[in-house]
Amino acid sequence: MKPGRRRAPNYKPSGVDPRALFINIPYDDDFEPLYLALIAGLCGFGLTPRATLEIPGSQRRLDRIFRLIRTCRYSFHDISRVELDLNRPRTPRFNMPFELGLAVAWARTADRPHGWVVFEAKRHRQQKSLSDINGTEIYIHGARPVGVLRALTNALEKSRHRPTVQQLQGIYRDVRAAAVRIKRDLATKSLYDTRPFRELVTLAQLSARRRVASLR
Amino acid sequence: MIHVGGGFPSVEKTAATFGISKSRVRWLTALLDEIEQGRANSPRRIRKAKMAGLSTRYARVGRSPVAASKSRAASRAKVSRRKKTARRRRRTL
Numbered sequence: 001m002k003p004g005r006r007r008a009p010n011y012k013p014s015g016v017d018p019r020a021l022f023i024n025i026p027y028d029d030d031f032e033p034l035y036l037a038l039i040a041g042l043c044g045f046g047l048t049p050r051a052t053l054e055i056p057g058s059q060r061r062l063d064r065i066f067r068l069i070r071t072c073r074y075s076f077h078d079i080s081r082v083e084l085d086l087n088r089p090r091t092p093r094f095n096m097p098f099e100l101g102l103a104v105a106w107a108r109t110a111d112r113p114h115g116w117v118v119f120e121a122k123r124h125r126q127q128k129s130l131s132d133i134n135g136t137e138i139y140i141h142g143a144r145p146v147g148v149l150r151a152l153t154n155a156l157e158k159s160r161h162r163p164t165v166q167q168l169q170g171i172y173r174d175v176r177a178a179a180v181r182i183k184r185d186l187a188t189k190s191l192y193d194t195r196p197f198r199e200l201v202t203l204a205q206l207s208a209r210r211r212v213a214s215l216r
Numbered sequence: 217m218i219h220v221g222g223g224f225p226s227v228e229k230t231a232a233t234f235g236i237s238k239s240r241v242r243w244l245t246a247l248l249d250e251i252e253q254g255r256a257n258s259p260r261r262i263r264k265a266k267m268a269g270l271s272t273r274y275a276r277v278g279r280s281p282v283a284a285s286k287s288r289a290a291s292r293a294k295v296s297r298r299k300k301t302a303r304r305r306r307r308t309l
Contacts, residue, residue, distance in 0.1 A: 054234065178244070178251060198234035198235070198236055202236055203244045203248060210248075
């Protein structure tokens with residue numbers, strides 16, 4: 001441990017999964033195609049996406065979030081949901097920037113590396129909405145699944161596995177088709193739940209193994 | 217830009233981490249096979265249109281995208297011909 005740095009509570013280095021990646025995204029219907037693209041894309045790079053919705057239980061939400069961030073080597077944050085939502089009282093969503101702040105704080109204070117990447121839908125908007133992180137590279141996805149896949153290939157350019165956007169689109173198509181069946185099978189309308197999330201990740205990994213040669 | 221090394225997490229390991237049973241993993245594998253099979257068995261016109269990045273709207277009614285385009289042009293030509301004929305008739309009245 002570097003001098004002058006305080007060890008974080010409940011420090012467990014062995015608990016870090018080098019391929020686990022925490023995803024911090026808005027859980028709404030409009031974001032669903034991008035959510036599927038993110039799962040497909042990350043699995044195409046040999047990573048395992050983790051999200052707060054996969055952990056059921058009575059634990060405080062904040063504790064769950066922080067525990068997940070600590071166990072993941074990387075975290076990806078989407079800060080595109082800055083608009084006021086339509087339901088009254090009309091408010092923007094602060095969860096994503098808040099969790100980004102937690103990840104940045106963890107990356108700065110922990111004595112093990114933690115990488116964080118930020119995604120946005122519109123270019124230059126973050127300079128207005130979250131200017132504190134100016135100077136950091138922001139990946140723009142344009143609110144389109146192919147944009148997410150393209151942004152991932154840029155963000156993970158130094159990855160050992162380098163699937164093409166075409167290959168990632170193949171995985172995305174499989175995940176999208178399977179999502180319909182999973183919804184029907186689990187009698188649910190939402191994919192933002194523990195079981196659908198886990199099954200989508202497993203399916204995306206199965207598909208990635210078939211489509212990306214280096215993952216076999 | 218981040219660097220990700222290492223191999224690939226085995227699906228079995230992920231399933232175990234997530235608490236997904238082996239039978240459910242088998243179901244997911246079968247679902248994936250079914251999706252691929254379905255895609256392979258789709259009509260040739262639809263497959264070709266998709267591969268060319270064109271709309272499958274016309275392929276679905278049994279026409280190739282090129283034929284659909286020709287047909288649209290033909291119908292536009294027909295309308296234009298009708299208009300010209302009508303104008304000519306008005307002139308000769």
